[in-house]
Amino acid sequence: MKDRLIAAAFRARRNSYSPYSNLKVGAAVLTSGGKIFSSGNVENCCYALTICAERGALYHAVAAGERRFKVLAVTANTEEFISPCGACRQVIWELAGDIDIMMINRKKQTRTIPVAALYPVPYKRAAKKRLLKHHLKRRRK
Template structure:
């Protein structure tokens, strides 16, 4: 697959912060980079917790950084991991990404073996829950 310059840049930014991941329980480190509509890139990593249910995925961490930084719309998102198999966003992250994006959103992700994949969010999460915005 031919990757856009934008996708390569986002994957590169995610790989840069992968070392910041806090994953002492799964030992699976994940990082995400978001390009927002303002042209800024926001990153996030997974943050695990002794109380497993409190763990935050890299994708939701990056979305939180985007919102905190004033961004509102995801133009593209990339996910990098040190895991050898592809890790697509979990269901919770798909819902959160859908809240701040419009179709078609490309989700790209890479593995520790250097494989790179890209899918449309609408293909992996076709009918998100959405309320009318007031």
């Protein structure tokens, strides 16, 4: 499954639309049911309208009715590992909880880290405490 997830992230990276930064990013998310959804980053000249690959992959999965995720893989056209930006970390936390993030460099070397290590104090309103408990409980399973 790991190889399929990496391959999906690399394919998504090839489809990146990044004429402004030339940073081509691809992401793929694995659902609990074994499905893979992917996306490349899509830039816009009004940079705030850019969609990161990580959010694109999750939104793609959610739009297809998926709600439970195991791991999100992210790769870029760089030698270094790339990790999700702050906005992506918040979206990942809210939609997927403390899942693992597999960062993949251009050489297909991987480093995996849980979202909680990347984003130890997520934004949440008081009403979201129940959601936090749910995600943490799900992580322990």
